[in-house]
Amino acid sequence: MTKFTAEDVHYFANFAKLTFSDQEAEVFSEIISELVEFGDALKEVDTDNIEPMTHPLQMFNVLREDVPQDVLDRDEMLASVKEHEDGMIKVPNIL
């Protein structure tokens, strides 16, 4: 089986915007190795000339009239925001 190492945990965590201590990375490397082995079972299936199924229903070009609907109230939405000012969401200085 493909071993998912602690280094792999740190490497993929970076894409997922997660962070793990070295100790946690060891634990997750075991857990995810099991999943990798589990997913590898698919390799034995013959899928030549089989189309991937992206969606359970065949529906195309679902359109509606281009008019604004269900516009949410900004003040209500800002009530969930930790820090905001003048209707804008505040984050730490990024420059």
Place this chain on the structure above:
Amino acid sequence: MTLMKKTAAELQALLHNREVSVKEVTEDSFKQIAALDGKVKAFLALTEEEALAKAEALDNSSIEGRGPLFGLPIGIKDNIVTKGTATTCASKMLENFVPVYNATAVEKVNDAGMVSVGKLNMDEFAMGSTTERSAFQTTHNPWNLDCVPGGSSGGSAAAVAAGEVPFSLGTDTGGSVRQPAAFCGVVGMKPTYGRVSRSGLVAFASSLDQIGPITRTVEDNALLLNAISGVDHRDSSSSPQQVPDFKAALTGDIKGLRIAVPKEYLGEGIEEDVKDKVRASLKVLESLGASIGEVTLPHSKYASSTYYTIATAEASSNLARFDGIRYGYRSESAKNLEEIYLRSRSEGFGTEVKKRIMYGTYALSADHHEELYVKAMKVRTLIAQDFASVFNNYDVIVGPTSATTAYEIGGVAENQVTLYANDILTVSVNLAGIPAISIPCGFSNGLPVGLQIIGKHFDEALIYKVAHAFEQATDFHKRTPSIGEGTN
């Protein structure tokens, strides 16, 4: 005797004859919750004040236009957004999140005159099958408080089984309505993908998720699905397919019905006692005029691997939105933007969620995308084709809902592969996008066993017809756990 174990039809008769008011029905639900939920722990939040105010308004409303669900209490799984009421997904990430709009399904139950009494516990972000993964509390199975209620809609199933509410909404991505319904001895339907709008359902795996009703009886289930179905401009994957009256299908007549039993569903890994109850149920259906044939779903054994690859890939993308910026948990210790993302997500998500995000990220990464994600989508095609070829010759597929009855709390090892193997009976239905129901079909050591009936796309009416015929010929749905006895 509590009103919460009565059917919708019985409650409507009482309301119609003014023997009870909507307010009294609502109060009875809160009384049951107060008496039982300390042990069951199904609810994460109660909305008593709003519910009683709505009940009073309904009592004063015109008699005209009252439907079959008018004035009846319902609980909502906590991953379905409710305006003004916290919707946590049982995650620290959304502990204080108060939505500013209602999910379409919630709008529809409101429009039907139902009274929402609160929000129901679940596995964090619906990732789990025991409800032990909730960040807040573990729900207990009303039939045996030492056991899990199943999951992820464990709160929704346990609340109905205990007689706290007669109706609830759950969600089913890989069995999360059907398996807890089976474990708790109630009726749970996973509708066809697209039958019910997903607008306002916090997304786990968008190509698999569906909202579904959980009730005590098949008729009540049909009534609730009637209420929540239909195309919705807020969810472009909802189907414009016409919604029939599901209740009209409950004729009791299944003469000539062709039932397929996949040999994989009564094979290795399924408990003997569960198999026995399913075989006995098939005899009941046969006695009602159905014919039974054995079939094979050859790609079943890959269903679980396919499901985990697709569901985690979609989840890793869907859960990217929880970044600590606009809503949800934000880490106090973060000093810059990157740290807000990393620390808020790492502190806000539980282990199971992180595990799935990590594997999903791996499955979608440039080096593994073809061999894992695309491969899984191709196997998904094969799984859907297996079902389609069975349905060329049969009307429904019948088997167990779960390989076992409810396990003891804490009793399922962290061995995820064992848990995942249990999913084989349910996940393939989500992969194919077809509907399936779980109904009570017996007991094993005092714990309920669920019978699963699977149908073609948009053929919920036939599933209900079969489920109802079985229910009328048996009395499993009439049994209730002793925990609810003596209340009221």
